[in-house]
Amino acid sequence: MNFEANNPTACRILPSGDAAITVEFSRQISAEANQRVLALDRALAREPIAGITETVPTYRSLLVHYDPEQIGFDALAAQLTELAQAPTELESIAKRRWRIPVCYGGEHGIDLDDIAATCGLSADEVVARHVAAEYRVAMIGFTPGWSYLSGLDAALQMPRRQNPRLLTPAGTISIGGVQTGVQCLAGPSGWHLIGRTPVRTYQLHREPIFLLEPGDAVNFVAIDAAQFAEQDRAAERGEIVAELVAS
Amino acid sequence: MSKLVVAAVGPATSVQDAGRHGAQRYGLTPSGAMDTLALAAANALLGNAPFAAAIELGPLGSAFIARGGPVRIALTGAPRPAAVDGRPIALNESLTLAEGERLTLGVARGGVFGYLAIERGIQGEPMFGSLAVNARAGLGSPFPRPLQVGDEIRAIAASGAPERRIDLPPEAEAPIRVVLGPQHDEFTDDAVKLFLDSEWRISATSDRMGYRLEGPAIKHLHGHNIVSDGTVNGSIQVPGNGQPIVLMPDRGTSGGYPKIATVITVDLRRLAQTQAGRGFRFEAVTMAQAQDAYRALAQAIRALPGRVVDAQASQLDLDALHSANVAGVATNAFDG
Numbered sequence: 189m190n191f192e193a194n195n196p197t198a199c200r201i202l203p204s205g206d207a208a209i210t211v212e213f214s215r216q217i218s219a220e221a222n223q224r225v226l227a228l229d230r231a232l233a234r235e236p237i238a239g240i241t242e243t244v245p246t247y248r249s250l251l252v253h254y255d256p257e258q259i260g261f262d263a264l265a266a267q268l269t270e271l272a273q274a275p276t277e278l279e280s281i282a283k284r285r286w287r288i289p290v291c292y293g294g295e296h297g298i299d300l301d302d303i304a305a306t307c308g309l310s311a312d313e314v315v316a317r318h319v320a321a322e323y324r325v326a327m328i329g330f331t332p333g334w335s336y337l338s339g340l341d342a343a344l345q346m347p348r349r350q351n352p353r354l355l356t357p358a359g360t361i362s363i364g365g366v367q368t369g370v371q372c373l374a375g376p377s378g379w380h381l382i383g384r385t386p387v388r389t390y391q392l393h394r395e396p397i398f399l400l401e402p403g404d405a406v407n408f409v410a411i412d413a414a415q416f417a418e419q420d421r422a423a424e425r426g427e428i429v430a431e432l433v434a435s
Numbered sequence: 436m437s438k439l440v441v442a443a444v445g446p447a448t449s450v451q452d453a454g455r456h457g458a459q460r461y462g463l464t465p466s467g468a469m470d471t472l473a474l475a476a477a478n479a480l481l482g483n484a485p486f487a488a489a490i491e492l493g494p495l496g497s498a499f500i501a502r503g504g505p506v507r508i509a510l511t512g513a514p515r516p517a518a519v520d521g522r523p524i525a526l527n528e529s530l531t532l533a534e535g536e537r538l539t540l541g542v543a544r545g546g547v548f549g550y551l552a553i554e555r556g557i558q559g560e561p562m563f564g565s566l567a568v569n570a571r572a573g574l575g576s577p578f579p580r581p582l583q584v585g586d587e588i589r590a591i592a593a594s595g596a597p598e599r600r601i602d603l604p605p606e607a608e609a610p611i612r613v614v615l616g617p618q619h620d621e622f623t624d625d626a627v628k629l630f631l632d633s634e635w636r637i638s639a640t641s642d643r644m645g646y647r648l649e650g651p652a653i654k655h656l657h658g659h660n661i662v663s664d665g666t667v668n669g670s671i672q673v674p675g676n677g678q679p680i681v682l683m684p685d686r687g688t689s690g691g692y693p694k695i696a697t698v699i700t701v702d703l704r705r706l707a708q709t710q711a712g713r714g715f716r717f718e719a720v721t722m723a724q725a726q727d728a729y730r731a732l733a734q735a736i737r738a739l740p741g742r743v744v745d746a747q748a749s750q751l752d753l754d755a756l757h758s759a760n761v762a763g764v765a766t767n768a769f770d771g
Contacts, residue, residue, distance in 0.1 A: 202617035203722055204617050204665070204697055205669050206614060206729050210665065212617075242456060245460060246689055248662055253459070257729070329689030330688060331462050331687065332463045332572045
């Protein structure tokens with residue numbers, strides 16, 4: 189169901205316990221809904237509402253944590269509804285653009301050949317399509333720095349694995365459904381592993397600790413295994429190794 | 436410098452405080468104490484700030500030795516046998532360990548987590564304003580992991596202040612209250628009713644990330660996948676097998692299972708202290724009731740220092756305190 193189809197400014201206010209509200213713009217993955225999430229997030233950053241403690245943008249909703257000692261549910265819901273219905277100027281969402289190096293296939297992307305076979309493409313064509321697209325950081329979640337990107341080429345979309353892997357490497361670039369992702373820490377994943385980046389989207393004792401922001405634009409650049417090894421060492425020393433392109 | 440040396444320790448024993456807030460948008464979960472009221476009570480006994488970092492004790496036993504000088508501590512939370520060099524000691528009282536004395540803590544009874552606070556708090560290097568251990572993200576101080584035998588926790592030399600105690604009412608046996616949502620409309624009315632009418636048990640596989648529940652299968656209306664959205668402490672996700680999972684402070688910051696309801700803040704600590712295998716029920720309350728209880732708990736935590744008395748104070752003084760109803764608001768919050 190796409191309840192927002194008939195009314196593009198509709199949103200639902202959903203209680204998430206006694207100290208958070210979810211402002212939901214869509215139940216599905218939608219670029220427009222994500223724009224509206226980010227627009228509301230930025231509106232709240234520009235003009236904070238007293239009592240809000242932090243916000244968590246996701247694909248389709250904004251989770252707003254608040255302190256019930258400072259503002260009650262009804263008052264906050266009313267203010268969020270009003271703000272959410274303000275017209276969204278998509279161009280007003282400032283956009284940083286990152287170039288992120290990826291070593292595709294081989295030991296760094298063990299599912300690349302399977303993905304190619306499933307999609308009826310060669311491995312080179314999969315890489316070419318993955319590199320050609322421009323992505324947007326739709327949300328960051330689950331574990332520190334895990335960045336969910338929208339904008340995956342339709343030819344590369346595929347369901348998650350039947351059996352999630354319990355351990356996938358830090359820096360994995362993978363495909364899950366209509367999304368591609370940049371995983372920062374080693375951990376479980378049900379997505380298909382296509383490559384690996386030396387970039388740390390989360391690294392303690394580096395400035396900034398978190399590299400990507402929801403709303404940032406991302407392009408991938410293919411590198412070979414030797415470049416990966418070299419950039420991985422540089423990243424370990426605290427270098428960013430991703431390239432920030434002025435928007 | 437005085438220090439507390441870990442001589443024995445079970446799993447799930449780590450340094451915790453009020454948690455690390457403000458970076459959930461980057462996927463960094465808050466972590467923090469499973470029972471904030473018990474943490475605040477331990478700190479109140481020592482004159483610390485309410486959420487100063489302390490040792491959160493897992494359900495199994497542990498032992499600590501004071502080295503380099505006396506260390507003043509306080510122990511609250513799940514009841515458990517406790518002794519200093521073999522002499523039994525009381526919970527909810529401060530005490531000073533002399534150099535070389537060994538604090539031995541047994542297995543928790545009737546609860547799960549205990550709090551061992553140290554005078555002036557644990558010294559460490561905060562990240563995002565917190566010392567709380569989040570092992571997966573490599574965060575926490577003085578150690579970014581659960582405690583291990585041999586770990587040394589620095590402490591200031593004991594002040595010599597008189598020892599204090601606090602009278603905490605026993606936990607009420609009452610349902611765990613929830614507010615429905617954010618996705619209870621992903622379930623049939625019958626499924627929501629079944630969720631609220633059934634007895635649940637906490638699975639032995641539960642941990643600081645989530646408490647897995649065992650009971651009847653809760654059926655979804657449209658299947659068990661939703662597009663991932665944000666989670667909170669207390670979110671009750673229902674995965675494909677219909678067995679709910681209550682998300683705890685080490686949860687993922689987003690999740691892709693529908694959330695039928697959310698445990699209210701006041702009762703999440705009571706759930707955290709519920710032992711595996713023990714039956715309990717949920718009860719749906721209104722947002723107004725949930726937020727009234729939230730504010731009462733915040734008040735009760737602020738009132739804790741005023742409820743601390745000298746350990747040697749007579750029962751008469753305690754009665755006077757009660758009759759003055761200093762603890763009135765607090766008692767209401769404890770009783771739910």
